[in-house]
Amino acid sequence: MKAAVLHDFGKPLSIDHVADPTIGTGEVLVDVVATPVLSYTAEVLSGARQYLLPTPVVPGGGAVGQVLAVGPDATRLKRGDWVFCDPTVRSRDGGLTPDVALQAVSARGEGGQQLQQYFRDGTFAECVRVPTENAAPIGAIDPENAGHWCALATLLVAYGGLLAMDFRPGETLLVSGATGNFGSATVALALAMGARCVVAPGRNVGVLDDLRRRFGERLRPVQLSGEPAVDTLAMQAAATGPIDAVQDFLPPSVGAAIARTAIMTLRQGGRAVLMGGVGMLGGEDLALPYPWIMRNLITVRGQWMYDTLAIPRLIGLIRGGVLDLDQWTVTAFPLNQANNAVVHAAGNAGPFKLTVLKP
Numbered sequence: 001m002k003a004a005v006l007h008d009f010g011k012p013l014s015i016d017h018v019a020d021p022t023i024g025t026g027e028v029l030v031d032v033v034a035t036p037v038l039s040y041t042a043e044v045l046s047g048a049r050q051y052l053l054p055t056p057v058v059p060g061g062g063a064v065g066q067v068l069a070v071g072p073d074a075t076r077l078k079r080g081d082w083v084f085c086d087p088t089v090r091s092r093d094g095g096l097t098p099d100v101a102l103q104a105v106s107a108r109g110e111g112g113q114q115l116q117q118y119f120r121d122g123t124f125a126e127c128v129r130v131p132t133e134n135a136a137p138i139g140a141i142d143p144e145n146a147g148h149w150c151a152l153a154t155l156l157v158a159y160g161g162l163l164a165m166d167f168r169p170g171e172t173l174l175v176s177g178a179t180g181n182f183g184s185a186t187v188a189l190a191l192a193m194g195a196r197c198v199v200a201p202g203r204n205v206g207v208l209d210d211l212r213r214r215f216g217e218r219l220r221p222v223q224l225s226g227e228p229a230v231d232t233l234a235m236q237a238a239a240t241g242p243i244d245a246v247q248d249f250l251p252p253s254v255g256a257a258i259a260r261t262a263i264m265t266l267r268q269g270g271r272a273v274l275m276g277g278v279g280m281l282g283g284e285d286l287a288l289p290y291p292w293i294m295r296n297l298i299t300v301r302g303q304w305m306y307d308t309l310a311i312p313r314l315i316g317l318i319r320g321g322v323l324d325l326d327q328w329t330v331t332a333f334p335l336n337q338a339n340n341a342v343v344h345a346a347g348n349a350g351p352f353k354l355t356v357l358k359p
């Protein structure tokens with residue numbers, strides 16, 4: 001099959017003919033119809049993000065495609081089914097603490113790296129081998145819409161945070177990084193799930209205006225000044241009531257103080273979910289004040305990706321018509337233009353824009 005191969009960090013992707021993947025028990029082979037290219041793929045491939053990936057490797061996490069073959073233990077999936085290939089590969093022998101690898105993106109710890117060695121190659125290829133449970137059925141779709149269905153990859157991450165904080169209809173959410181890719185997906189989801197309102201802080205007025213245009217009154221934009229005391233008040237004033245929860249999606253380039261300022265807008269009993277990259281490349285620690293957490297009964301938790309149950313529930317929101325994938329603008333590239341797709345994705349980050357490869 002044809003695949004885009006990263007031979008070494010810092011080298012361009014090479015479009016090679018590689019051996020077709022074969023499957024065993026507990027695995028599924030999927031014909032990749034569309035696969036998302038994240039805005040920071042160039043940083044992963046250059047090595048700047050220091051993600052743990054063995055090379056050579058076929059990059060690409062997540063895809064929309066059709067089942068080509070299933071292992072002997074698959075009881076429902078069959079050839080031709082449309083599936084989302086969930087890149088979150090979990091060890092099956094991990095009990096309460098499974099090892100996790102993001103297939104062909106990154107891995108956590110020694111066990112995660114072991115998984116990554118095995119489920120090594122990703123979706124920048126004509127087909128991909130995934131664990132059976134990672135081929136999540138999405139129901140019949142128009143093949144022309146496969147690119148739009150790649151928004152699942154972003155939405156699922158956002159949804160993982162909202163499920164982790166047990167976000168409820170009628171609540172007010174603040175999204176730190178609301179103008180970014182994952183942040184804007186969180187905004188769309190929280191509103192679809194019945195948020196009273198969503199506070200969206202950001203620096204880019206044009207993007208904030210666009211969010212307001214898309215979502216109307218329930219979207220509360222706040223232009224950040226960079227001055228913590230001013231920004232805290234502005235974010236609290238923008239909400240129609242107390243802020244129940246904060247979801248943080250700030251990238252590694254952002255100082256911890258920005259994240260802290262947003263989290264400290266929470267009401268008594270509020271919950272914060274940390275999902276961004278703050279501190280991953282060093283810098284100041286988040287350092288939330290102990291007395292503030294204690295006296296205000298605050299819950300702070302981290303979230304990496306999502307539970308498998310998030311997938312059918314998210315499909316339900318889409319199929320039920322409350323979440324519209326047409327909000328995303330898709331730019332598609334053929335596989336042999338994978339390097340152009342990576343450059344395009346970097347230059348077109350932000351809300352409701354998807355760069356995809358169509359192998």
Ligand SMILES: NC(=O)c1ccc[n+]([C@@H]2O[C@H](COP(=O)([O-])OP(=O)(O)OC[C@H]3O[C@@H](n4cnc5c(N)ncnc54)[C@H](OP(=O)(O)O)[C@@H]3O)[C@@H](O)[C@H]2O)c1
Binds near residue numbers: 180349
């Ligand atoms: N936990 C997980 O499972 C998971 C999964 C995937 C990705 N992630 C992480 O999610 C993070 C976000 O990714 P993304 O693709 O959404 O990034 P992105 O599209 O580049 O968005 C970045 C956001 O950060 C804001 N920002 C940047 N500098 C800022 C500053 N100085 N002050 C305030 N806001 C600032 C931007 O807003 P303005 O420019 O408008 O100010 C924008 O809203 C990454 O670190 C990624 O690694 C986590």
